[in-house]
Each structure stands twice: as C-alpha cells, then as structure tokens.
Amino acid sequence: MKLKGAQIFFECLKREGVEVIFGFPGGSILDIYDEMSRADVRHILVRHEQGAAHMADGYARATGRVGVCLVTSGPGATNTVTGVATAYMDSVPMVVFTGQVPTAMIGDDAFQEVDIIGITRPCTKHSYLVRDVHDIPRVIKEAFYLARTGRPGPVVVDLPKDVIQAYAEFRYPKRIDLPGYRPTTEAHTGQIRRAYQFIKKARHPVLYVGGGVIHASATEELLRFAEMNQIPVTSTLMGLGSFPAAVARPEAEGGVELHPLWLGMLGMHGTYRANMAVSHADVLIAVGARFDDRVTGKVSGFAPKAKIIHIDIDPTSISKNIEVDIPIVGDCRNALSKLIDMSQAEPIENLQDQRTPWLEQIHNWRETYPLRYVQGEDVIKPQFVVESIYRISRGEAIIATEVGQNQMWAAQYYHFVHPRSFLSSGGLGTMGYGLPAAIGAQVAFPERLVVNIAGDGSIQMNIQELMAAVCNCLPVKVAILNNRFLGMVRQWQELFYQKNYCGTCLDDASPDFVKLAEAYGAVGLRATKPSEVEPVLREAFSVNKPVLMDFVVEPDEGVYPMVPAGKSISEMLLV
Amino acid sequence: MESHDSKQRHTIGILVQNRPGVLARVVGLFSGRSFNIENITAAETNEPGITRITLVTTGDQHILSQIVKQLNKLIDVLKVFDFSETDFVDREMVLIKVRAEERTRAEVLRIADIFRAKVVDVSPHFYTLEVTGNDSKIGAIMELLEQVGIVEVARTGKAALARSKKH
Numbered sequence: 254m255k256l257k258g259a260q261i262f263f264e265c266l267k268r269e270g271v272e273v274i275f276g277f278p279g280g281s282i283l284d285i286y287d288e289m290s291r292a293d294v295r296h297i298l299v300r301h302e303q304g305a306a307h308m309a310d311g312y313a314r315a316t317g318r319v320g321v322c323l324v325t326s327g328p329g330a331t332n333t334v335t336g337v338a339t340a341y342m343d344s345v346p347m348v349v350f351t352g353q354v355p356t357a358m359i360g361d362d363a364f365q366e367v368d369i370i371g372i373t374r375p376c377t378k379h380s381y382l383v384r385d386v387h388d389i390p391r392v393i394k395e396a397f398y399l400a401r402t403g404r405p406g407p408v409v410v411d412l413p414k415d416v417i418q419a420y421a422e423f424r425y426p427k428r429i430d431l432p433g434y435r436p437t438t439e440a441h442t443g444q445i446r447r448a449y450q451f452i453k454k455a456r457h458p459v460l461y462v463g464g465g466v467i468h469a470s471a472t473e474e475l476l477r478f479a480e481m482n483q484i485p486v487t488s489t490l491m492g493l494g495s496f497p498a499a500v501a502r503p504e505a506e507g508g509v510e511l512h513p514l515w516l517g518m519l520g521m522h523g524t525y526r527a528n529m530a531v532s533h534a535d536v537l538i539a540v541g542a543r544f545d546d547r548v549t550g551k552v553s554g555f556a557p558k559a560k561i562i563h564i565d566i567d568p569t570s571i572s573k574n575i576e577v578d579i580p581i582v583g584d585c586r587n588a589l590s591k592l593i594d595m596s597q598a599e600p601i602e603n604l605q606d607q608r609t610p611w612l613e614q615i616h617n618w619r620e621t622y623p624l625r626y627v628q629g630e631d632v633i634k635p636q637f638v639v640e641s642i643y644r645i646s647r648g649e650a651i652i653a654t655e656v657g658q659n660q661m662w663a664a665q666y667y668h669f670v671h672p673r674s675f676l677s678s679g680g681l682g683t684m685g686y687g688l689p690a691a692i693g694a695q696v697a698f699p700e701r702l703v704v705n706i707a708g709d710g711s712i713q714m715n716i717q718e719l720m721a722a723v724c725n726c727l728p729v730k731v732a733i734l735n736n737r738f739l740g741m742v743r744q745w746q747e748l749f750y751q752k753n754y755c756g757t758c759l760d761d762a763s764p765d766f767v768k769l770a771e772a773y774g775a776v777g778l779r780a781t782k783p784s785e786v787e788p789v790l791r792e793a794f795s796v797n798k799p800v801l802m803d804f805v806v807e808p809d810e811g812v813y814p815m816v817p818a819g820k821s822i823s824e825m826l827l828v
Numbered sequence: 829m830e831s832h833d834s835k836q837r838h839t840i841g842i843l844v845q846n847r848p849g850v851l852a853r854v855v856g857l858f859s860g861r862s863f864n865i866e867n868i869t870a871a872e873t874n875e876p877g878i879t880r881i882t883l884v885t886t887g888d889q890h891i892l893s894q895i896v897k898q899l900n901k902l903i904d905v906l907k908v909f910d911f912s913e914t915d916f917v918d919r920e921m922v923l924i925k926v927r928a929e930e931r932t933r934a935e936v937l938r939i940a941d942i943f944r945a946k947v948v949d950v951s952p953h954f955y956t957l958e959v960t961g962n963d964s965k966i967g968a969i970m971e972l973l974e975q976v977g978i979v980e981v982a983r984t985g986k987a988a989l990a991r992s993k994k995h
Contacts, residue, residue: 374849374853378903379903382848382849433844567901569898572890
C-alpha cells in the first residue's frame with residue numbers, strides 16, 4: 254500500500270523512537286501537521302521557532318536522545334538558525350525538519366522560500382534537501398544516525414511540499430550506507446599505552462574534561478580513573494556534571510562537602526585552584542574538551558609545563574588550538590576504560606606518597622582563594638540566590654541558564670553531581686537559550702525540578718515560551734537574577750571600557766516580571782531582601798505550575814575570578 | 829595557534845560522493861574557516877557517483893592538517909589526499925590568446941612548437957594556443973608569450989594523480 258509522504262514521515266519517526274516534536278506550523282509543512290493529528294507523537298506548540306530549536310536541544314541534552322523540531326519554510330526555517338548553531342557548537346544531537354516550497358518552485362523566490370540548506374551549511378553536521386518521496390525513509394534514518402553518533406550535532410532535513418504530498422511504498426531501510434562517515438570510536442591502544450606512561454610518571458597531573466565525557470556517557474569511567482590514580486579534575490562549562498562536584502547532598506544549614514579531587518570549572522571564570530592547577534600541571538589529560546579560547550586564555554600561557562594528552566572523538570579538535578603531545582582519537586568512554594585497565598595492570602607505585610604534596614598544594618589554593626561573596630542584610634547577592642537554589646533543590650535539579658553573569662554564577666555555585674543536569678549554551682553563548690531549554694528538559698522529565706537561572710536581559714529574548722510552558726503544564730521555574738543591567742557586558746565595560754555603560758542599563762527598561770508571569774497564566778514571585786530568597790524559592794518549588802521569580806539583586810556584583818581576554822589563565826582578577 | 833611562517837602550496841585530491849551541494853560544502857569550508865583556494869577542479873571519475881575534486885591551497889603544516897581533517901569530517905567526502913606527501917603527476921590545460929601580427933606570428937609558432945602547444949584558433953590578429961603542463965611549464969610559456977602580447981587566458985585548474993598506488 255502506498256503512503257503519503259507526510260505519513261511516511263511519521264512512520265520513520267516512530268521507528269526512530271521519537272516521542273515528542275517541538276514545532277510551529279505553516280503553509281509548506283501543513284501536510285505533516287494534517288497527518289500529525291493521526292500520529293502517535295506528542296507535539297509542543299512553541300511561540301517562536303527559535304524556541305522550538307532550543308527546546309529540542311534542551312530535551313536532547315537532558316536525555317541524550319535526539320531532539321526533534323519541525324517548522325515551516327522561509328521565516329520558520331530561518332528562525333531556527335540560532336538554535337541550530339547553538340546545538341552545533343555544543344555538539345547536541347538534533348534533527349530539524351523544515352518545510353520547503355514545492356520542488357518546481359525552488360529558486361523562483363517563491364513566497365516563504367529560503368535556501369535553508371545553504372544558510373545552515375556551516376552550522377550543521379549534515380543536511381538534506383529531499384527531492385523525492387522515495388528518499389524520505391533513507392534520509393530520516395541517516396539524519397538520526399548522523400545526529401547521535403560520532404561527535405553528535407544537528408542535522409537539517411528540508412522537505413518540499415510536493416514531496417510530502419506525493420505517495421510511495423513505505424520501506425524503512427535496515428542499513429545505513431554512508432561510506433564517507435566512519436567515526437573512530439576505538440581508541441588506539443598504543444597511544445593509550447604511551448599516554449599512561451606519562452601519567453605514571455606525572456607528579457602534578459590534571460584531568461581537564463569537557464562535554465564529550467557526557468556525550469559518551471563516560472562519567473563513571475571518569476570518576477573511577479580519577480579516583481584510582483588520585484588525579485584532580487577540572488571541567489569546562491560543558492563538562493559540568495561529568496564529575497561529581499560534591500560528595501554529599503547539601504544539608505539545609507550545613508556547608509557543601511566537595512569531592513576532594515574536584516577543582517571546579519577552569520578558564521575565564523574558573524576557580525583559582527583550577528587555573529593554578531592547570532598552570533602548574535606536568536601532565537594534562539584532556540578528555541572530550543576542545544581547548545576553547547574561553548578555557549585556554551593566552552595559548553602560550555596554558556599548561557605551559559605540561560605534556561598534553563588529548564582524547565577526543567573528533568580529529569579536527571585535536572591540535573587545532575594547542576599542539577598536543579599525545580593525540581588519541583576515539584570515544585571517551587572507550588579510551589577511559591582502556592586507561593582504567595592499564596592502571597589496574599600496572600598501578601602507580603606509592604600513589605599516596607606521590608600525590609600528597611600535589612593535593613595539599615591544591616587544597617592550599619582552594620583555601621587561599623575560594624569562590625566567595627559577602628551576603629549582607631539588605632541587598633540580595635546573585636550568588637546567594639544560586640547557592641540557595643542549590644541547597645533547597647539538594648543539588649538534584651536540572652539547571653538551565655541563559656548567557657552572561659547568570660550562567661557563570663550558576664556554573665560556579667551550583668555543584669553538579671549528575672551528568673545531563675546542566676543545560677547551557679557554551680560555544681555560541683546564546684541569550685534566550687535557557688527558558689526553552691528548560692521546557693524541553695521538563696517535557697522529558699515531568700517529575701523533576703527544572704530551574705532556569707536567568708538574567709533580566711536574557712530572559713526577555715525568549716520570554717514568549719512561557720506560554721508554551723503554561724499551555725502544556727510544564728512547571729519550569731525561572732529565577733531571574735535581576736540586576737537591571739546586561740550584567741556581563743556591563744562588567745566588561747567596567748573593567749575594560751572605562752565604565753562607559755553604553756547600551757547596558759535596563760533600569761526602568763524591563764516589564765514587571767511578576768505581572769508578566771501572571772499575564773501568561775504562570776505564577777509570579779518577587780524577592781527584594783535576602784530573607785525573602787528562601788521562602789520565594791520554597792514556594793516556587795512547591796507549586797505545580799511554571800513560576801517566574803524576580804530576584805532583585807545587587808547591580809554592581811561582578812563574576813570573579815576573571816581572566817581578561819588575551820591573558821594567561823594564571824593571571825586572574827580576584828575580588 | 830600561532831602560525832609558523834612556512835606557507836607552502838599544497839595540491840589536495842578529494843574523492844566525494846556526487847551529491848547535490850557537495851562542492852558548496854567543500855568550498856564553504858574553505859571560506860568559512862579562512863583557508864585559501866588558489867584553484868579548484870571537479871569532475872566525475874570512472875566510478876559512477878564519485879567525483880574527484882583537485883585543489884591547490886596554501887598554508888603552513890598546521891593549517892594544512894586542519895584542512896585535511898576538516899575535509900574528512902564532511903559526510904560526503906570519501907577520501908582526502910595531500911599530494912605533497914608523495915610523488916605525483918599534475919597537469920593543467922591553458923588556452924592563451926595572443927596577439928599575432930605579421931611580424932610576431934612566426935615567433936608565436938616557434939614558442940608553441942617548443943612547448944608542444946597547439947594552435948586551436950586563428951583569426952586575423954590573434955592566435956589561440958592550447959598548452960598542457962605542470963606549473964613550471966605553463967609559467968615558462970606564459971612568460972615568453974607575454975613579450976609577444978597575451979590578450980586573455982583561460983586556465984582549467986590542476987588535475988593530479990599519485991604516481992604509483994591508487995588514491
């Protein structure tokens with residue numbers, strides 16, 4: 254029996270195990286929406302297509318599954334581009350289906366026609382314009398396979414209207430035939446052995462880990478390898494959650510007990526001990542990280558004394574920004590497992606004696622310059638809000654962030670213990686990411702606490718998605734650290750542009766967030782005093798509705814430590 | 829990465845699946861990552877559905893290794909080969925239109941003869957020569973013809989194959 258292209262589309266999605274689509278309809282994609290009413294799949298109607306892309310992304314990061322988004326041609330497609338680029342930079346598995354004008358009209362500048370394949374070519378892992386209904390199954394199978402394997406990434410599939418209207422026999426291919434795509438997953442044992450010889454001799458080893466550890470589900474292996482060899486661990490923004498920062502759940506009143514090997518995040522806003530440890534390391538083991546400029550600072554000043562071992566599934570990431578001594582192409586989990594085997598076969602002699610001076614040194618760095626802020630009686634400090642969220646959620650929430658100060662404070666003061674619990678736009682730095690990403694995660698985990706830590710600037714970039722949360726009963730919590738500034742830009746102006754605060758002041762330039770929440774049918778709460786922070790959070794976390802919390806915080810607070818752009822990471826500004 | 833000042837020309841062979849947009853992916857990679865393309869050719873091979881792209885680029889070792897790795901990452905790319913790592917033959921075909929007045933015609937023909945170029949078109953004032961060769965041969969004939977007067981030139985770009993084993 255022949256099926257219509259739009260039916261074939263849903264048959265394919267069923268076989269890929271797709272349970273939810275984030276989308277917005279329009280003329281070119283209407284045949285698929287028509288068919289959707291008969292298909293067994295959940296649809297989240299967004300209010301802007303950028304929101305659809307970020308929701309699919311947040312869903313994917315929180316679950317590890319491929320996020321799916323569906324939009325119409327032209328502006329529907331172009332509105333997803335920021336979301337596609339965001340996912341590309343952070344290696345998030347996602348398939349974006351875009352409507353397209355009928356094949357006969359492509360190139361005629363038809364109504365709502367845009368060359369979305371051309372526009373997204375540099376920010377997708379791969380893309381397809383489907384020209385024949387018979388190709389739909391192969392293309393969809395390949396798209397999902399490409400999105401989730403190797404170094405994951407977004408794939409765009411452009412579907413002309415006549416193709417989804419045409420009929421064909423449905424056959425889902427059993428095999429993938431992509432002769433040009435064979436990611437190396439098996440780490441080279443010889444290279445692993447060479448790496449381990451360096452690790453064995455190291456006096457000041459550091460593990461520098463990134464999002465690749467999470468993508469590869471290698472967090473258990475990482476913990477095991479680090480503990481058995483007593484190697485301290487620092488992580489990139491994307492790697493937060495790959496190593497358990499804390500060893501015990503925070504008690505309501507007590508302090509946090511951090512994992513003794515945990516250094517915190519490194520780089521521009523990394524901890525003092527992480528940046529100092531990397532600067533003094535003699536062997537640096539990079540796992541699933543890519544030596545981004547926000548991590549390395551001045552390249553010549555990054556880990557200047559270290560032999561560098563780099564494990565990554567993407568060969569282009571190796572020796573791109575920094576020349577490494579031992580490149581290892583492969584899946585992080587595979588490589589770490591082999592390193593564990595080697596550590597068992599020939600363990601480091603006198604491990605404790607060897608490590609004690611190094612771990613003591615790190616402890617001293619931690620004591621000298623811990624992350625700190627002073628919470629007075631009158632004005633709420635933004636860090637205090639994040640710490641309170643951490644404490645009250647017992648470190649078990651899924652945290653999304655926007656971009657800027659809110660993001661850095663979340664990274665510094667929420668101690669992530671689980672992978673896939675921190676959703677943040679690291680590579681592209683997309684303001685407006687957090688709210689839709691939190692919604693995507695809440696769709697996947699309706700019972701979990703999902704909190705978006707936001708700024709008063711960035712929350713307004715995709716605030717419209719609050720409506721999608723309300724309509725779909727997705728009880729996401731948004732904590733706005735409202736400092737009446739585009740805070741991170743303001744911080745740069747303060748430090749590097751002679752306090753010329755051009756374009757960054759939002760005083761009296763934002764809506765009343767409480768009323769706004771209520772207008773959307775969500776709950777709005779406000780805290781203006783430190784004593785109100787905890788009651789507001791407890792109330793927000795106890796309601797089964799989306800909540801927008803307006804925390805009126807100290808406007809002058811900056812994110813520290815800070816490595817000025819172009820400086821070595823050992824040259825931190827500390828406050 | 830701080831670049832080493834050893835910019836070199838490299839001839840790179842790329843075998844790709846002949847899918848729509850594959851050339852745009854290759855070329856877009858070069859422009860997007862500020863790699864340089866000096867010349868490029870693309871045409872089908874003897875194997876159905878497989879196209880060979882040959883391009884000449886400049887850069888130091890670090891840039892070149894990024895180019896090769898980035899090209900390999902493209903899904904439609906089957907094989908990338910940097911010819912400078914091996915013995916290879918390369919040829920380019922050039923059409924050169926030269927001024928051929930009465931007193932220079934003999935000179936043009938003599939030069940053409942030395943370089944085994946063919947006269948493929950003759951008009952009252954111009955000869956068009958077809959010459960095939962590697963960079964140095966084409967450079968040499970162009971230099972000589974320049975003295976007679978080159979009107980315009982069309983070059984195909986380079987085709988290259990490794991000498992012994994198959995790439």
